[in-house]
Structure formats: structure tokens, C-alpha cells
Amino acid sequence: MTILLDTTWRTVCAVDDLEPNWGEAALLGDRQVAIVLVSEDEVYAIDHHDPHSGAPVMARGIVGSRGDRPTIASPLHKEVYDLGTGECFTDPSLVLRTYRTRVVGGSIEVELAS
Template structure:
């Protein structure tokens, strides 16, 4: 007998869009998961794992926000590895990757999609 495990997701409210300053990160505790939220521009928000993939330290919300061409990035504040905010790809070390989460803004509130 085989069983199928169905993964489900849910949207969790993080904070108001107006609470995030553009170009900076903030950490939100969503359930038991710390997520780094980064606002880029007027209403574009990215969510990534708050833990640095290289060291495991919870510091990514304090990362340096920038860009590579038209791709928004965040650099770890510890070792300066640079990650694509949309894909989590590490530009300086392909063996590293930063977990990303989908976001949306509903009624001025930022929501992040997490596994249920």
C-alpha cells in the first residue's frame, strides 16, 4: 500500500506594509519560523529564511540590501555572501542557497506563504 503525503501551504499575516522601510530588512516570527522581510521600492516585498545559510546564525534581516543588475539582493552581514532575494541563489558560492517564500500584500498587510 502506498500513501501520498500532500503538502499544503497557508498565508500568514506578518505586518503592515507601512511598517517596513524600503531597502531594509526586518524579522517576523511566523509561528515558530523567523522570516526576514525586505521591502524593495513602494510595494515589492521579499521573504527569506532569517538564518544565514553559511553559518546558521539568525542574521539575514540585518543583511545589506542591494541589486545585481535588475535582481534585488541581500548580502549576509557576517561573510558578505550575496543572495538573490527572488530565487535564493548565492552569487558568490553556488553550494549555498537562501530559502525564499512567496509574499503578497492584502489590504496593506504583508502575508507570507508557509507550509501548513
């Protein structure tokens, strides 16, 4: 049996409000989400809480890449996560929650399951 969750796209901010390769935190309902602009057409949304410590710090992580995969490193313990999948390169037991994003009319939207 497949259970489908209702999803809602939430407008977060304008693309122009963000700096490339830098994260910003957003409160979407009761969720803290970090938005990371890699380029004008490449935006990622991840959980703002560090999977290792639980601290809300991921928007201040170090943005980089592993090959062609964009990454963010936790500012606390330096674990490196794939921005697209949430996979942790440095500790496979950790996973960073990711959210789908889209750009509509110059605004960034994040998909949240209800």
C-alpha cells in the same frame, strides 16, 4: 506521484511598518523569517538564518541588486543572495530559503507550507 503541501498565508505586518531596502525579522510559528521591502509593491521573505553560519542575522543584511535582480548580502560573511530565488552569487553551494509574499489591504502576507 505529486505530493501537494498545505499552505497558509500568514499576515506579518503593514507595508507602512517597513522601511524600503531594509529587513525586519518576524517569528511565524516556529520559523524566523526576514521580510525585505524593496518598494511598495515588491516585498521578499527569506529565511532569517544565514545559510553559511546558521546565525539568525539575514534581516540585517545589505540590500542591493545585481542588474535587475534584488539581492541581500549576509552581514557576517558577505555572501550575496538573490532575494527572489535564494541563489547565492558568491558561493553556488549555498542557498537561502525564500517564501512567497503578497500585499493584501496594505498588509504583507507570507505563504508557509505546513
